[in-house]
Amino acid sequence: MGHGGQISTLKHFNTPFRSCFTKSDSNYDRMIIQQNSSRPKGFMVWGGISSRGKTNLRFVEPGTKINSNYYINNILQPFLRQDIPRLFPKKERI
Known part of the structure; x- marks a missing residue:
């Protein structure tokens, strides 16, 4: 839960070589996680x-x-x- 009892969620944008996560609550700084290689679809x-x-x-x-x-x-x-x-x-x- 975020500050003040608000629930924050993560939005996920996926491309073959990059993943980006941003918190939807505008009170938080953006968090970006970048992946430069693709992962297998299964294991x-x-x-x-x-x-x-x-x-x-x-x-x-x-x-x-x-x-x-x-x-x-x-x-x-x-x-x-x-x-x-x-x-x-x-x-x-x-």
């Missing part, structure tokens, strides 16, 4: 949640072909090596 990420906590996120590089070898080497093996021991210590595994 792929793997993650998990259990009663013991969350796994590390594993991001897949854009353009990567996901096949069984990739999934085993880049998702499952790191999950088994890093996340399982942390989430389920040896004495608590079945």
